Amino acid sequence: MSDLDRWIAQLRACRPIAESEVRELCHKARELLIEEGNVVTINAPVTICGDIHGQFHDLMELFRVGGDVPDTNYLFMGDFVDRGFYSLESFLLLLCLKVRYPDRMTLIRGNHESRQITTVYGFYDECLRKYGSANVWRYCCDVFDYLALGAIVLGASNTVSGQSDDVEIEVHNSDGQVISRFLRQKEGDNNKQGGKTGGTPNGTTTTNGAPPPAQTSSPPTLTGPPGSGASGSSSGSLGNPAGAVLCVHGGLSPLIDKVDKIRLLDRKQEVPHEGAMCDLLWSDPDEIDGWGLSPRGAGFLFGADIVKVFNHRNDLSLIARAHQLVMEGFKEMFDASIVTVWSAPNYCYRCGNVAALLELSEDESGLGVLARSNGDVNRSDGGVGAAGAAAGAGPRSGVLMEGDLLARRTGPARKYRVFQAAPQDSRGMPAKKPVADYFL
Amino acid sequence: MSDLQKRWAKAKMSNALHAMATPPVPEFNEFDEDRYGSGLVANTPQDDDSSSASSVSSTGTVIPSPGRALFARPQGFPGRSLDPIPWTTYFERELFLPAEDGSITYHAYLTSPAPSAGPGKSPGPLFVTHHGAGSSGLSFAVLSSEIRKRLPSAGILSLDARGHGLTTTTSSAANGVEGGGPEREREDLTLATLASDLLSVISLTKTAMHWPSLPPIILVGHSLGGAVVTELACSLATTSSSSNKPAQQQTGSVPLPVSGSGQLVDLDLDLLGYAVLDVVEGSAMDALQSMHAYLATRPAGFDSLRDAVEWHVRSRTVRNAVSARASVPGLLVHSSSSQSQSQSPTQAQSRTQGQEGGGETPGGGDGGQDGADMEEKKREEFPVAGVNGGTRGKGGSSKPWRWRTDLAKTQPFWEGWFGGLSKKFLSGRGGKMLLLAGTDRLDTELTIGQMQGKYALQVFPEAGHFIHEDLPEKTAIALVDFHRRNDRSALVLPPKVSEMLAQGKRV
Numbered sequence A: 001m002s003d004l005d006r007w008i009a010q011l012r013a014c015r016p017i018a019e020s021e022v023r024e025l026c027h028k029a030r031e032l033l034i035e036e037g038n039v040v041t042i043n044a045p046v047t048i049c050g051d052i053h054g055q056f057h058d059l060m061e062l063f064r065v066g067g068d069v070p071d072t073n074y075l076f077m078g079d080f081v082d083r084g085f086y087s088l089e090s091f092l093l094l095l096c097l098k099v100r101y102p103d104r105m106t107l108i109r110g111n112h113e114s115r116q117i118t119t120v121y122g123f124y125d126e127c128l129r130k131y132g133s134a135n136v137w138r139y140c141c142d143v144f145d146y147l148a149l150g151a152i153v154l155g156a157s158n159t160v161s162g163q164s165d166d167v168e169i170e171v172h173n174s175d176g177q178v179i180s181r182f183l184r185q186k187e188g189d190n191n192k193q194g195g196k197t198g199g200t201p202n203g204t205t206t207t208n209g210a211p212p213p214a215q216t217s218s219p220p221t222l223t224g225p226p227g228s229g230a231s232g233s234s235s236g237s238l239g240n241p242a243g244a245v246l247c248v249h250g251g252l253s254p255l256i257d258k259v260d261k262i263r264l265l266d267r268k269q270e271v272p273h274e275g276a277m278c279d280l281l282w283s284d285p286d287e288i289d290g291w292g293l294s295p296r297g298a299g300f301l302f303g304a305d306i307v308k309v310f311n312h313r314n315d316l317s318l319i320a321r322a323h324q325l326v327m328e329g330f331k332e333m334f335d336a337s338i339v340t341v342w343s344a345p346n347y348c349y350r351c352g353n354v355a356a357l358l359e360l361s362e363d364e365s366g367l368g369v370l371a372r373s374n375g376d377v378n379r380s381d382g383g384v385g386a387a388g389a390a391a392g393a394g395p396r397s398g399v400l401m402e403g404d405l406l407a408r409r410t411g412p413a414r415k416y417r418v419f420q421a422a423p424q425d426s427r428g429m430p431a432k433k434p435v436a437d438y439f440l
Numbered sequence B: 001m002s003d004l005q006k007r008w009a010k011a012k013m014s015n016a017l018h019a020m021a022t023p024p025v026p027e028f029n030e031f032d033e034d035r036y037g038s039g040l041v042a043n044t045p046q047d048d049d050s051s052s053a054s055s056v057s058s059t060g061t062v063i064p065s066p067g068r069a070l071f072a073r074p075q076g077f078p079g080r081s082l083d084p085i086p087w088t089t090y091f092e093r094e095l096f097l098p099a100e101d102g103s104i105t106y107h108a109y110l111t112s113p114a115p116s117a118g119p120g121k122s123p124g125p126l127f128v129t130h131h132g133a134g135s136s137g138l139s140f141a142v143l144s145s146e147i148r149k150r151l152p153s154a155g156i157l158s159l160d161a162r163g164h165g166l167t168t169t170t171s172s173a174a175n176g177v178e179g180g181g182p183e184r185e186r187e188d189l190t191l192a193t194l195a196s197d198l199l200s201v202i203s204l205t206k207t208a209m210h211w212p213s214l215p216p217i218i219l220v221g222h223s224l225g226g227a228v229v230t231e232l233a234c235s236l237a238t239t240s241s242s243s244n245k246p247a248q249q250q251t252g253s254v255p256l257p258v259s260g261s262g263q264l265v266d267l268d269l270d271l272l273g274y275a276v277l278d279v280v281e282g283s284a285m286d287a288l289q290s291m292h293a294y295l296a297t298r299p300a301g302f303d304s305l306r307d308a309v310e311w312h313v314r315s316r317t318v319r320n321a322v323s324a325r326a327s328v329p330g331l332l333v334h335s336s337s338s339q340s341q342s343q344s345p346t347q348a349q350s351r352t353q354g355q356e357g358g359g360e361t362p363g364g365g366d367g368g369q370d371g372a373d374m375e376e377k378k379r380e381e382f383p384v385a386g387v388n389g390g391t392r393g394k395g396g397s398s399k400p401w402r403w404r405t406d407l408a409k410t411q412p413f414w415e416g417w418f419g420g421l422s423k424k425f426l427s428g429r430g431g432k433m434l435l436l437a438g439t440d441r442l443d444t445e446l447t448i449g450q451m452q453g454k455y456a457l458q459v460f461p462e463a464g465h466f467i468h469e470d471l472p473e474k475t476a477i478a479l480v481d482f483h484r485r486n487d488r489s490a491l492v493l494p495p496k497v498s499e500m501l502a503q504g505k506r507v
Helices: A002-012 A019-033 A056-066 A087-100 A115-121 A123-131 A135-144 A259-263 A276-282 A304-314 A384-391 A402-406 B003-019 B030-036 B048-053 B055-062 B066-071 B137-150 B170-178 B181-185 B191-208 B224-242 B261-266 B281-288 B291-297 B305-314 B321-331 B345-360 B362-380 B387-396 B407-418 B421-427 B444-451 B472-486 B497-502
Strands: A039-043 A046-049 A074-076 A105-107 A150-154 A167-172 A178-183 A244-248 A291-293 A300-302 A316-321 A330-333 A338-341 A355-360 A414-419 B093-098 B104-111 B126-130 B155-160 B217-222 B271-277 B332-334 B401-403 B431-436 B456-459
Touching: A002 A019, A002 A087, A019 A087, A019 A135, A039 A259, A046 A056, A056 A087, A056 A355, A056 A414, A087 A105, A087 A123, A087 A135, A115 A123, A115 A135, A123 A135, A150 A259, A259 A276, A304 A316, A304 B497, A338 A355, B093 B191, B104 B137, B104 B191, B126 B137, B126 B191, B126 B224, B137 B155, B137 B217, B137 B321, B137 B472, B155 B191, B191 B224, B191 B407, B217 B224, B217 B472, B224 B271, B224 B407, B224 B421, B271 B472, B281 B407, B281 B421, B281 B444, B291 B407, B305 B321, B305 B401, B321 B332, B421 B431, B421 B444, B431 B472
Parallel strands: A039 A150, A046 A074, A074 A105, A167 A414, A244 A316, A316 A338, B126 B155, B126 B217, B217 B271, B271 B431, B431 B456
Antiparallel strands: A046 A355, A150 A244, A167 A178, A291 A300, A330 A338, A355 A414, B093 B104, B104 B155, B332 B401
């Protein structure tokens, strides 16, 4: 494997490897990926990352902030390529790490991992520029077809490591300092967030001059973690053993009501223009009721009700997804039932956003039963009985009532690390194309 | 002249007349009737090399005049024709729509959408297209037939904006023989006026065609037209959300159409979405500085429509010869002729023959081609070019075919056209699609918007600025697909959870 280590070293220095080496790497990667299911099952601890988009130097910053491979387990939720100037190096490095540390590195497919999209948004041109032929692009695209469509994270702890049981969300800056903390909401405490522990609302400790969060006295006022400026409903959820976390690039599909249905797809193809596979990679959550038309031209919009029913049916506590630029790096929505993680700071070198990582720690308590979400245990009642009993949350009927929809699901403890763009190395950046000369 | 040559001259002449969309229809001889009269989409010219399929063009290419054959270098596009294609090939009819206050007569090309097939079925959509500055409604000619090929029920309404094409304001019309030139300079080309013009044309078309109601509409705008359709879509969103009382319609940013407020209220615009072709606020603003330099590199005039088509194709301004043949004639006007709407066939005939004479002078034709070559090179190293442009301009002053619209004179309006466009584009109601010739044209606001999934983006890197003329087929596919996704009559979303609960279903 010395070849592989050499490639990794070379790619870490942002120097592409030779075409023949790419070919060999892609071949190995394909052999590895073909063994993976459409939905990869991984265990906590894991660090979940969103879009990278060829911003190689920011990927290095990400590894600095989140910890290096193989010391940290990573899950990248797609969109490694396009738009940035180093798609090739970024993707090949991730692929190398995947081949070198298969169980510590998980890559799933984004909508940009497609032939059609990469020809338009830069990856194809970059390969052509750096190798003089499209062969490398073709090798990479073949790998894209084998990438998994989603991942399930099991065994996430519902306490942030090193903290008391009460902390549900902790936001760190890139130097590891805590920007803010959110306490877990106790049962029966649903609508009295203001009256919780600590002097500040939501029990938040504020440092780094971040503004204190707005008081959330009524549920419809959604506030996110202060300091991040994120808006969302991450005001905490009831504490009981964490369910599984589904990770997917885009979101849900009207054709997929169970995680198991994802497993049945034939993924080894170009991303289609419609259908379940397309939706998983293209859809977005939105503040609507039910399903809606996506303005993107592919996939759907889905509302809080859809997410909650899906999470309930599949015994998920959280859906983690990427796909949408969030200026604050991450955004929790729908009572923390879904979170968007975005890991490309200052996207396209000009959008001015920060990026984030999501760390899920390992459940070390040894308590509770892991609620498997694979659909393989006790699924006859939709998992409700098992999860409910384990949580001691009282009997629930198999029929889901309106009130149940509103009931907060368990959430794993979430540690976000927010980071900025790396100081940009302007070498190697293609000169800005001259403006179009006729524009009236 | 041989009989054959005469026939060719006649064919050429009537091409020119058609291209200028001159009513009343000039007298046809049987020969012409055979070629133009009939089918709409059925016999549209195919691209380039297959031009022998088009009888119109074959007359032109097969029999070159002796003068050209001797002195002009071989055609730059062997086997291809550069003869203008009349608008009748692409549109069902043209409409002259006088505004009620008589200040302006709009001109538009229309192919009607298929009426609704039955109760409950909605009629075909109407694509309303608005061209960019300096262009004309014929810019969308080829696109319209491509759309119809894929969506036969669709209609296309392509208007000439004021100061462009055959739309006339009364002041310029009154000037008659002197030509619209000086008057056109004073046209009010503010964005608000253009947007209200667009609304007026839609409403006047409805009246003129006696449609009981408007079909669902998709607005399509290229360049300046993109800003206009965005403005209209935005103002529709604000007016309809603020109030639907007639009195308060006045508060909308778009002034009422001249035809009166009553009509606007009746005009229940079913806007499915809007598509903007190759214009983005950031890059347009950047490009404005170099516009004068660019305009200076354009020839000021052409010897013939054919030369003009050739220049457009050679300079890659329009990269599709068929599109150029259809659209370029609409951009030019013969300076010796009047601006009046009808040109008598005799006039036109004499002009055509005069052209023949010009062709016999070797300098004329040859020089034009050299010039075209130079233009091509200059465009490559733009914006350094432009020095030569001045001399080109002077040289062209003797040439009879001049630009209809003096773009340089529209400069006072430029910034107003594009300022705030990105924000408006994102805030309008209905589906949104942006078609660009390159991803580098996105500005920061639209980059963020795109990555947040607020609109659909299509990029055709192989196209130039005139995307819909360069790639009419791909653009049509994108537009038809855009319609399909936004067609509410066909849209069936999965049921909402709350509805399922209400029905007592287990979810």
